[in-house]
Amino acid sequence: MTRISLKQKAYEYILQQVLGGGFEPGTLLNRRGVADALRMSPAPVHEAMLQLESEGFLEALPRVGTRVRVASREDVHGHLVLREALECQAARLICGPRLSVDRERLVRLADAVDAVDVPDRQRAQSEVEFHVALVELADCPVLLREYRRVMQIGLFYRINLLLSMTFRTPLKRHRELLDILASATPDAAEAGVREHIWSGKPGTLKHGA
Known part of the structure; x- marks a missing residue:
């Protein structure tokens, strides 16, 4: 070898x-x-x-x-800012009819994230799989490569802080995101993704905190 x-x-x-x-x-x-x-x-x-x-x-x-590494709140906030930039751009590219290409699989992935009584680590991994599947639809290899990298370190931060921070995941929020993206204009899709990324996060992680 x-x-x-x-x-x-x-x-x-x-x-x-x-x-x-x-x-x-x-x-x-x-x-x-x-x-x-x-x-x-x-x-x-x-x-x-x-x-x-x-x-x-x-x-x-x-x-x-x-x-x-012991992740800090600054690490997590920086990750979310970078994720927002990449995922909002992807949303502008995939919104509307293009989302119907793989709708059935996306719904399954969304339901896996939003399922009740799922262990935190499993939910975190399912969330990464769902969002990566969305970005794949943008058909932009460079964007997908960078997004995968960002989400992998994001998964690490999420696991790193599971015991010290609470991330609320409202029921059906990922299915709702699919509905928004399927019918939205690029501007509305970007706004929907931005709201999705920051909702449920502890206040100290949000913009301006």
Whole structure:
């Protein structure tokens, strides 16, 4: 196996542990321990950790080591601002009849997010899948690539703060968003997405807070 593929294997393993809760926020990562678990040398693990640090999942502490990043409210607010910019542009591209292309699948994904008594981690993952499916309809690879990246770090922030912040998810709000986008003009679609993104968020995360 090449160095690149070993690094990718280490990257995917660490990221899966971070997003799946195996490595909780604040957990110090032992490079040698991860390498032993994956049966590889520490070098590709180190490279993977550097990449994850650059992407915002890990953070290096001087004289301490590398740990799973502890997200701040500023991190989450910044993510939401960037997500708003990308998703509002996508809404302008997909609103109206174009949304009917994959309506049945989108409704299933929306209902999965809005289902009652769903574990928080599962709901967060379902929400990412729903919104990525919407942006896919814009048929813009660059927009989709950047949006996937933003939503992945957003999923991390959401999981990171589940115990310290409350995110209210009104029932049927994702099905309602589909209805808005299906019948809206580009301006109305953008406004609907903006309201959707910020509704239910703690007040300290909202614009001007």
